[in-house]
Amino acid sequence: MVNHRKDMYSDKLNLLPPYLFSSLDELKQDKIKKGVDVINLGVGDPDLPTSSHIIDVLCKAARDPKNHKYPSYNGMQEFREAIVKWYKNRFNVSFDADKEVLALIGSKEGIAHLPLAFLNKDDLALVPDPAYTVYKIGTILAGGIPISMPLLKENDFKPDLSRLNKRVRRSAKILFINYPNNPTSATADENFYKEVVDFAMDNDLIVCNDNAYSEIYFDGYRPPSFLEIKNAKNVGVEFNSLSKTYNMTGWRIGYIVGNEDIVRGLGKVKTNIDSGIFNVVQIAATEALLGDQSCVEDNRRVYKERRDVLVKGLKNLSFDVKNPLATFYVWAKVPDGYDSISFSRFLIDNAGIVVTPGVGFGEYGEGYIRFALTESIERIEECINRINLLKGEGL
Known part of the structure; x- marks a missing residue:
């Protein structure tokens, strides 16, 4: 005992x-x-x-013995190419499916593991507050130190990057952002993302945008992608998920897209931690992305x-x-x-x-x-x- x-x-x-x-x-x-x-x-x-047409594809794929083996670490080629097509259609952003896309066991898993690839002991990560708790938790588990960026009503629940301490700016390695935002439901526009890109380039930061709520929007508003901004792919990545868009929370499937080196870094962590996503789920997720919307x-x-x-x-x-x-x-x-x-x-x-x-x-x-x-x-x-x-x- x-x-x-x-x-x-x-x-x-x-x-x-x-x-x-x-x-x-x-x-x-x-x-x-x-x-x-x-x-x-x-x-x-x-x-x-979850929509019946996605479930039907899952059931058919589950009966095929070839899908019962270990999946690839990066994700099925078909799934990664579906992500590329979806992003091109939705945001007019292009990716190399082999180098700039990685399948995740839900975006939470990727967000939690990314700091392991880039933070050494006591390295700083800039974390919004209030925020989805995994940004902070992932930083702590990687041995890093989370630095809070207040999201205040008077600034429309966006961080005021200009008020960050100069030492913190120069020492930090990762900047987490999340729009549309959980929990405040605040939104961001291209001007904010441009400010983030400029800030990251000036301070040599890795930007991680959590875009899990990109498809839940109302009243004529349509959320942009951080990666639509010029030079964004030079400094950052974006996480997205099928959980909220397609009501697939329990299926555990998401992805990261963007900067090749950042994606590769997370991939190195994942090859040592997990064995990928069940191919059957990836086949169904491909149908979700490319099928009837x-x-x-x-x-x-x-x-x-x-x-x-x-x-x-x-x-x-x-x-x-x-x-x-x-x-x-x-x-x-x-x-x-x-x-x-x-x-x-x-x-x-x-x-x-x-x-x-x-x-x-x-x-x-x-x-x-x-x-x-x-x-x-x-x-x-x-x-x-x-x-x-x-x-x-x-x-």
């Missing part, structure tokens, strides 16, 4: 905060066990199913309807909230008298509603909560009704 001492785990592991969504799931499961009808607007896991349009329509109901309801309840132009998240200020954790607990304890406290994404997320549009309109309306009933009970 192992003696569970404090020093049993590595220093790196002890530096990691508890994984936010794991803690939320425990709280949710506790309420469910007690018979509470929980409305889960916490974790961003689409409730919509009406399922993606349907997703946008559903999320827009849900967004409109939730935002209107929250505004009627006097919440400080904006209509997001992209992602399936709504970022709202907590009412006076609460911080993000206390209000999140108040909602689940008194209304059976799960939301994500903003501080779980970083210290600058304090004062906000994140709603995920991953329940039906009827459930979202029920959520608004439950919050309305809390007036006079501490709200």
Whole structure:
């Protein structure tokens, strides 16, 4: 039997905060066990199913014995070429499928492993705050030091690169960005990306843009790719995923595109850590990228309807909230008298509603909560009704 001492785990592991969504799931499961009808607007896991034409291709490929062997490390040629075609059609950006594209076991895996390829002990990485926690976690596990870049409302939740300390700028090796943004749902334009490219060239930085929400957008807005900008491929890469676009979160498939040397570096890490993605999943993912895209349009329509109901309801309840132009998240200020954790607990304890406290994404997320549009309109309306009933009970 192992003696569970404090020093049993590595220093790196002890530096990691508890994984936010794991803690939320425990709280949710506790309420469910007690018979509470929980409305889960916490974790961003689409409730919509994967389209049937993608599933049909998966089933057919699974019955072919030639697909039961080890896959290639880089990803199937057909899948990588499908990524190239999709990016060319969507963003008018071209890649060499053999050198500038790499298949990933979901973009989270690639984001977490990339710092291992480029950071030495105590090297710096610039990490947005609030942000998807994996940027920070991957940096820590690689022995690096994450430096927070505040995302503030007054700057439209984009980092103010001009305010970064000169020593930090010159010492940092990686810059993480993520637009459309999780958790704030903020968006970025070409001018911001041009600023990022210039900043990276001036400071010899590797830029990693997480573009996982590129296809969830509304109201005439269409998110650009970081790699559309002149010289962007000289300094950076972009992660994307089939998880949110095609409702394939559990399938675990994504990719990285961009700078050849950066892609190669991540590839070297992966060949020593994993054995690639099941070919059957890659064949289905190829169908997703190149096949009928009406399922993606349907997703946008559903999320827009849900967004409109939730935002209107929250505004009627006097919440400080904006209509997001992209992602399936709504970022709202907590009412006076609460911080993000206390209000999140108040909602689940008194209304059976799960939301994500903003501080779980970083210290600058304090004062906000994140709603995920991953329940039906009827459930979202029920959520608004439950919050309305809390007036006079501490709200």
